Amino acid sequence: MTQNLSWWRTAVIYQVYVRSFADANGDGVGDLAGVRGRLGHLRDLGVDALWLTPFYRSPMADGGYDVADYRDVDPLFGDLDDAKALIADAHALDLRVITDIVPNHTSSEHPWFQEALAAEPGSPARDRYLFRDGRGPSGDKPPNDWESVFGGPAWTQVADGQWYLHLFDPAQPDLNWRNPEVREEFADILRFWLDLGVDGLRIDVAHGMIKADGLPDTGRTKQIGLLGRAELPYFDQDGVHEIYREWRKILDSYPGERIGVAEAWAPNAERLARYLRPDELHQAFNFHYVEAGWSADEFRQVIDESLAAVDQVGAPCTWVLSNHDIERHVTRYGGGETGLRRARAAALLTLALPGSAYVYQGEELGLPEVTDLPEDVLVDPKWTRSGFTERGRDGCRVPIPWSGSEPPFGFGASSWLPQPTEWAALTVEAQAGDPHSTLSLYRDALRLRRELPEAPLEWVDAPDDVLVFRRDGFTCTVNFGASPVTLPKPGRLVLTSSPTNEFTVSDGAAGSTVTVPPDSAAWWSGDADD
Template identity: 80%
Template sequence: MTRNSGWWRSAVIYQIYVRSFADANGDGVGDLAGIRARLDHLSDLGVDALWVTPFYTSPMADGGYDVADYRAVDPLFGDLDEAKGLVADAHARGLRVIVDVVPNHTSAQHPWFVEALAADPGSPARARYLFRDGTGPGGAEPPNDWESVFGGPAWTRVPDGQWYLHLFDPAQPDLNWENPEVHEEFADILRFWLDLGVDGVRIDVAHGMVKADGLPDTGRTEQIGLLGHGELPYFDQDGVHEIYREWRKILDSYPGERIGVAEAWAPNAERLALYLRPDELHQAFNFHYVKAEWSAERFRDVIDESLAAVNRVGAPSTWVLSNHDIERHVTRFGGGETGLRRARAAALLTFALPGSTYVYQGEELGLPEVTDLPEEVLTDPKWIRSGHTERGRDGCRVPLPWSGSEPPFGFGASSWLPQPADWAKLTVEAQRADPGSTLSLYRSAIRLRRDLPDAPLRWVDAGGDRPDVLMFRRGPGFACTVNFGSASVTLPRPGRLLLASTPTDEIARTDQTVTLPPDAAAWWTGDADD
């Protein structure tokens, strides 16, 4: 991998959820100083860049994704000098920094929205957002049937009778991207952070800024179930691409290959690839890969679909197994020892694929989802908006365990969400010197990945009828095998064993064959000498 040209095409990028990474000031919430103090962990891990979730001024209705001031750091996380220090410290270690931009909506406490609420219907202040008259007698019903991602209607009525759109929480009013003032404001916000030295921006809800003309009804309920599967009049509209063409020009005007990354939920891989055309963004999260269940057939289908789609636009694919919005994949793949074995195998599969890989903080430790958090500590808007029927995303946001034998495990003096006591065996400290740990597996995979052939993926027949096995090569010198099944399989030997997700003594080898245990993956060099 080169750091000088198209660095993002094969980069390993580490996601930091600021509140839960490391707490330097002892208030129980992660902060920018905590990230700076733990950068050596990322250097040792071998990643190329870090993506930092929002740390801007916010009332924290949605963990910082409700921004009140896009050019200031919330005191909970530090200040602007701390942000500049983080960028400088990361760059000194050869790490790039990507920050979140949240352009679909602002906080309800953003000065623009405060002004809009105080203004009259039809005023320029309201034109920055999506205010509409209601329907039914006296306009008492919402303007249409759109639903919030967090549950309930996507509209809230204000005292003068109008309604405003919020595709997420009512504290997150949607901006009106048909308004030139909105375009100008966000172009300036981009330049502010690029001037500060960040290497890229991750665009939250990149699929949501443009709505269908006339804001038509969907004609259905349970609309969130279509996210990433079907068409919705408020997501993935063609007009978003004009915005990203504007932004690409800004990114390209800065030296050092600054990038734009889309969090875009599109109905299929072909629609997602449109965000990656040469004059638009550099990367888009591959949520179809995230959603693949544990089966060889499903993973192969998603890999083929993803690579075919991005190849048509000359872009790299991204691969991601978990993030701050998704149940951790140790639990998603079955939990317990089975889930961990599968998660380790999935990591080797993922790192072996051509393209860029994202690592969510804690997956390098094999952290599971925390499913038994006490109800009184839950803060996710999904929990509140669902009437306490959906627990939301707090379970994947529990702070990291760094060291020690009991909570808060070196995270800080306390922890805003309680950590399980049995995480003592999963701390960075406990895993650092253990060659069999998940942390050691990730370090080895990321290090070896740098030397993988810069070659496309080619599927290889594993021999016989083995529907639970995936085997592929990248060039003549590298092969990856994955056994998704519940029983061991014997395969033609691909070469010399390079790295395995399971202890190597579990992998029986002869001159001609290899027996791979269940829920396991292995990397091989091109020659067959052991």
């Protein structure tokens, strides 16, 4: 693999949700061998790295984010030899590999938790987790008012009367990161995967490992709605940064610039940037960008705030439009043809920004959210924990279509979630030969992106509903509005999100102008005379 130090500062990283990418053994669930067999798609797409969601041994209460053994591969996905072969093949194609690590909690079937259940209150085994006595005269009330992200209380009572904390599902007990044994164990887990050659680690719930002293009440209800918007005693505590300073030392002890990527929800961009200080992690997901509505003002505000925050710590910004926990942005932006037009425009905007970008599998095909999955196939714990009122995240996890005219569209012999029949027009095979397809747009954009100047962003005055910025001879224009807008022609047109013939150039006494269609973006090179 070609060595490119600081590769992560501008990398495009492709998220592989392993169970929904490609199925090699015919059981209807994606696996590591399936990913290995489709690496050519990622090479042709033009990404720099792939991030694999958890494939460790797990009872799969939360799609593998409930880990029972962090040093082994679940048979559902293959074995350690499959992981080693995938890493080797990816490196041979100049693709780096980032694996997911889940340090906030384990599976309830992890040997440590089973030992804790069998142990006495106050024992060393229980101290690896967060066991507490309940409130009330008989201790039959939870220790505090914390709520699970998946719905309901964040505490479950065990047979001897104590309660244990689980900020997610009861099958995912939270670890006690003030316990030295927990810290030593995860330092060893990091080294295990780095020794196998992974190029980085994406840290699940990176904001959650340290809880406020005394586990105080929040005094609030519907706490999940405050995630990333307000201070909570169980998220984004200052003590997490000590952990990442230790992890950075481990990462830096390996060659090739191995990186740490935080999935961190923080109340603002400044708090998020704290995870990116020079002695901590390399990247953090920019969820504030994801949450921007289809509005020039909203996007400009979050771009400005994000760039200003990371500039204070000398880190690159990251940009992401969708992932396995979020409704696909074709649907968020309106769905149908309008949603697809906006999603294509958002892709050009995102890939034009300085920093690193993440692409969620299937967005390069323009996949929408699947909103009509039958209730009997839903497996996200949000569905059950919410009392069957929130359908959860399965709609963005439907296996992607590769080829053919009928489901499962080349995914495998079958598909663990049903794919819409209309996806026949969205397969990789159907789009690969169409120069106007969303797949071709992504391929073109990722190829041209490698030539973009590593220069800061400079805003250009523009009408309402329009964003225009330059980066040293390169210009990006985005019309968020519902009507065409006329602008001074920024240069030579090199790539458009909507058909090129929708962009009309006119010459006048004051110079050349271009009429930019609604819900569209374009890339321009040089100046107006080109």
